[in-house]
Amino acid sequence: MNPSENVSSPRRGLTVALVGNPNTGKTSVFNSLTGLHQKVGNYPGVTVEKKTGSFTFSDTDVELIDLPGLYSLVPKSLDDKIASDILTNPKNKISVIDIIVLVADASNLNRNLYLLTQIMDIGKPVILALNMMDVAKRNGLKIDVDCLQAELGVMVVPVVAKKNKGIDELRRGIVALGGKQDTLKTRHLQVEEEFSRVLEPVCDYLKENTYYNEDYCRSLAIRFISSDDAIKYLEGEWSRNLDGARLKKLIGTARKELEALDINWHMAEARLRYKWIDRMLGRCVTRSDIISSDISERLDKILTHSVLGPLIFLAIFAAIFQTIFSYAEVPMNWIDSGMHELGLLAARLIPPGLLQSLVIDGVIAGVGAVLVFLPQILALFFFLGILEDTGYMSRVAFMMDRVMRGAGLSGRSVIPLLSSFACAIPGIMATRTVHDWKERLITILIAPFMSCSARLPVYVLIIGAFIPAGSVFGVISYSALTLLSLYLLGILVAAVSAYVFKKTIKGTGRPSSFVMELPPYRRPSLRWTALQMVERARLFVTDAGKIILAVTIVLWFLASFPRSGGQGDDNDFAKTPIEQTYAGRFGKTLEPLIKPLGFDWKIGIGLITSFAAREVMVSTLATIYNLEDADEGSVDLRQALVSDTDPQTGKPLYTIWTALSLLVYYVLAMQCMATVAIVRRETNSWRWPALMIFYMTTLAYLASFTVYHIGKIWG
Amino acid sequence: MRTLNDLKPGETAVIDSFTENDADMDYLMELGVMEGTPVVFVKSAPLGDPIEIDVRGYHLSLRRSRARCIRVN
Numbered sequence: 136m137n138p139s140e141n142v143s144s145p146r147r148g149l150t151v152a153l154v155g156n157p158n159t160g161k162t163s164v165f166n167s168l169t170g171l172h173q174k175v176g177n178y179p180g181v182t183v184e185k186k187t188g189s190f191t192f193s194d195t196d197v198e199l200i201d202l203p204g205l206y207s208l209v210p211k212s213l214d215d216k217i218a219s220d221i222l223t224n225p226k227n228k229i230s231v232i233d234i235i236v237l238v239a240d241a242s243n244l245n246r247n248l249y250l251l252t253q254i255m256d257i258g259k260p261v262i263l264a265l266n267m268m269d270v271a272k273r274n275g276l277k278i279d280v281d282c283l284q285a286e287l288g289v290m291v292v293p294v295v296a297k298k299n300k301g302i303d304e305l306r307r308g309i310v311a312l313g314g315k316q317d318t319l320k321t322r323h324l325q326v327e328e329e330f331s332r333v334l335e336p337v338c339d340y341l342k343e344n345t346y347y348n349e350d351y352c353r354s355l356a357i358r359f360i361s362s363d364d365a366i367k368y369l370e371g372e373w374s375r376n377l378d379g380a381r382l383k384k385l386i387g388t389a390r391k392e393l394e395a396l397d398i399n400w401h402m403a404e405a406r407l408r409y410k411w412i413d414r415m416l417g418r419c420v421t422r423s424d425i426i427s428s429d430i431s432e433r434l435d436k437i438l439t440h441s442v443l444g445p446l447i448f449l450a451i452f453a454a455i456f457q458t459i460f461s462y463a464e465v466p467m468n469w470i471d472s473g474m475h476e477l478g479l480l481a482a483r484l485i486p487p488g489l490l491q492s493l494v495i496d497g498v499i500a501g502v503g504a505v506l507v508f509l510p511q512i513l514a515l516f517f518f519l520g521i522l523e524d525t526g527y528m529s530r531v532a533f534m535m536d537r538v539m540r541g542a543g544l545s546g547r548s549v550i551p552l553l554s555s556f557a558c559a560i561p562g563i564m565a566t567r568t569v570h571d572w573k574e575r576l577i578t579i580l581i582a583p584f585m586s587c588s589a590r591l592p593v594y595v596l597i598i599g600a601f602i603p604a605g606s607v608f609g610v611i612s613y614s615a616l617t618l619l620s621l622y623l624l625g626i627l628v629a630a631v632s633a634y635v636f637k638k639t640i641k642g643t644g645r646p647s648s649f650v651m652e653l654p655p656y657r658r659p660s661l662r663w664t665a666l667q668m669v670e671r672a673r674l675f676v677t678d679a680g681k682i683i684l685a686v687t688i689v690l691w692f693l694a695s696f697p698r699s700g701g702q703g704d705d706n707d708f709a710k711t712p713i714e715q716t717y718a719g720r721f722g723k724t725l726e727p728l729i730k731p732l733g734f735d736w737k738i739g740i741g742l743i744t745s746f747a748a749r750e751v752m753v754s755t756l757a758t759i760y761n762l763e764d765a766d767e768g769s770v771d772l773r774q775a776l777v778s779d780t781d782p783q784t785g786k787p788l789y790t791i792w793t794a795l796s797l798l799v800y801y802v803l804a805m806q807c808m809a810t811v812a813i814v815r816r817e818t819n820s821w822r823w824p825a826l827m828i829f830y831m832t833t834l835a836y837l838a839s840f841t842v843y844h845i846g847k848i849w850g
Numbered sequence: 851m852r853t854l855n856d857l858k859p860g861e862t863a864v865i866d867s868f869t870e871n872d873a874d875m876d877y878l879m880e881l882g883v884m885e886g887t888p889v890v891f892v893k894s895a896p897l898g899d900p901i902e903i904d905v906r907g908y909h910l911s912l913r914r915s916r917a918r919c920i921r922v923n
């Protein structure tokens with residue numbers, strides 16, 4: 136007998152889905168319930184895929200599913216569809232979900248209840264979690280929970296997810312409700328007698344040919360009559376059980392009959408539900424007259440002011456760059472000297488020879504060279520995190536919509552593109568919120584031009600080594616300015632590319648639109664931002680660290696063997712010229728191809744290893760220079776780059792023009808395998824990732840070539 | 851008749867009807883923007899377009915081309 140089955144009280148298992156409008160705090164509730172740290176942010180569309188977690192409460196194991204937000208069960212974008220599919224897809228005969236917890240924003244109940252009434256029609260047990268009760272109170276709203284419970288016929292639990300309030304009550308509620316069918320039924324879709332009669336043939340047809348219960352069939356019938364979009368959504372799914380043409384005909388007949396009765400069928404569902412909601416809320420919610428002065432609105436007047444708005448936007452980003460350059464330098468130096476000490480320690484502990492070289496020149500030099508940039512990357516994540524948490528991102532989208540239109544996009548693409556500054560992968564995932572497929576595709580194709588955090592180590596290394604000290608008017612240093620220019624270059628090329636794609640890719644023909652909710656500003660939670668930073672730092676050190684370590688070890692081997700002479704005397708090891716090793720020979724073979732860009736074989740090796748991750752360029756150069764360096768201990772990489780000389784001419788190997796050429800190459804080239812894989816997944820074809828590799832790399836090559844040759848002519 | 855597009859910042863009006871019935875308008879209705887709903891024109895973006903409205907207690911942005919299809923009084 137299986138021992139786990141032999142327990143006195145059998146444990147129950149429940150599967151619970153968290154659904155609700157975007158940005159109502161579903162993920163915050165999820166995190167509070169499970170103790171996990173999924174990403175939250177103050178803009179609609181943070182969660183774009185299904186996430187699961189679990190908790191146990193009084194002998195019940197609850198499997199929790201966090202879903203992307205949606206406004207209605209007629210999905211408009213892929214993230215909506217993911218949520219909607221889980222709840223309603225007729226293919227899941229018996230849907231796995233036992234309870235639906237609808238997380239609503241209590242300060243904005245009216246619209247939130249639209250989805251609730253739709254979901255209640257599905258016939259699953261529903262709990263309404265009234266989140267953001269703190270905000271509702273602050274806004275002077277008095278919500279009568281008992282009244283809501285009675286009117287809606289579902290359990291209502293007030294919570295403040297951010298402060299962990301009401302979470303235990305919610306746990307208790309979930310477990311108490313169990314998988315019990317909801318018996319309290321109310322009809323939110325109250326229609327006239329004649330309307331009801333017209334609906335009947337459609338209802339009957341749905342009842343016979345779907346797995347849905349009577350209530351939901353009625354709800355669906357009204358939805359299909361209301362809009363063609365709803366029909367389109369189910370078209371893909373019904374083929375097995377339903378005859379689409381027949382259903383459409385029934386709907387057409389019903390619409391005509393309604394017209395004869397002088398009933399407006401267009402969006403009847405929205406009209407009926409909102410009518411019911413307005414009346415119900417009138418009974419359960421009162422608004423005190425003392426309207427607290429709306430800080431959010433006053434703040435917004437300044438932040439999206441026609442002149443100040445764009446200026447503040449630029450100032451914020453200039454400040455971020457300046458911080459990345461100046462303040463992050465301090466912790467950087469700590470890590471750097473720590474690594475140096477570690478190198479010295481290893482030199483003392485490990486006898487000279489292959490092992491010492493592997494540890495010092497390979498692992499410590501390589502991994503350390505990238506680790507040094509952790510403060511910069513964290514600083515970038517910190518600022519992006521704060522911007523995401525405050526609600527400013529949505530305002531940037533609002534301000535940029537007009538500009539994006541020129542490139543065939545809308546403000547909706549702004550947030551995915553801004554996320555791409557951290558990493559293109561979440562950025563590309565975030566494009567799921569873009570409604571139009573063509574707009575989404577264009578956004579995916581240009582997202583990698585946004586300089587991601589993995590490029591930062593390369594940028595900072597090269598800029599630090601080759602860009603002269605000094606500043607413009609003593610305000611912004613040349614270094615920060617160069618960095619800013621690299622980001623701007625990426626944005627500019629992205630804009631031009633988007634324009635070209637707009638003209639060449641075939642679209643759906645629907646007019647572009649920008650209907651988007653603008654959330655109120657919220658105070659960023661430093662605790663949360665710090666937590667997420669720690670999480671990202673951990674990921675960077677472990678995940679990226681593993682890649683860097685692996686590549687470094689392989690590289691160390693390739694750049695150390697075969698040994699010259701081959702006498703096997705370990706002490707001769709360091710004198711083996713790298714040019715003669717496997718890596719060196721490979722780099723030399725590659726050299727003719729990249730010579731026109733001003734790159735030598737060492738950079739060539741780095742370009743290859745960068746395919747694993749862009750920052751590996753830095754660890755690669757560190758390993759190569761440490762192997763070349765005869766002395767024990769680690770070399771200063773910047774110094775090594777500046778003082779490297781061409782063995783034939785004796786002149787410096789790298790000039791500022793080589794540096795600029797390399798920087799431009801890193802801005803534009805498609806080097807990230809992980810991005811290629813995600814584009815393949817999100818576009819469901821090899822066509823787009825292939826195009827991406829081709830056009831980005833071609834652009835990068837041409838641009839670097841141009842920069843380097845301008846430099847050569849200049850002198 | 852005036853449209854949502856003609857309102858000044860801070861002005862309140864009640865939606866009268868839509869002059870167009872496409873998917874985008876359906877979406878607005880699902881979001882609670884429909885006949886009889888009061889709206890406040892909050893402001894327009896720095897470049898004049900899109901605009902921000904306050905409807906049913908939350909803020910929504912939409913383009914002027916859409917606002918022109920919404921009659922108000």
Ligand SMILES: Nc1nc2c(ncn2[C@@H]2O[C@H](COP(=O)(O)OP(=O)(O)OP(=O)(O)O)[C@@H](O)[C@H]2O)c(=O)[nH]1
Nearest residue numbers: 158159160161162163175176180181182204295296
């Ligand atoms: N004041 C207050 N803010 C909250 C509360 N719960 C969540 N928030 C904030 O609301 C914002 C949205 O939270 P999320 O948990 O990301 O919301 P979501 O519903 O998962 O959003 P999407 O995944 O985009 O649909 C964040 O800024 C949270 O910090 C709450 O109870 N009170």
Ligand SMILES: [Mg+2]
Nearest residue numbers: 161162181182
């Ligand atoms: Mg979420």
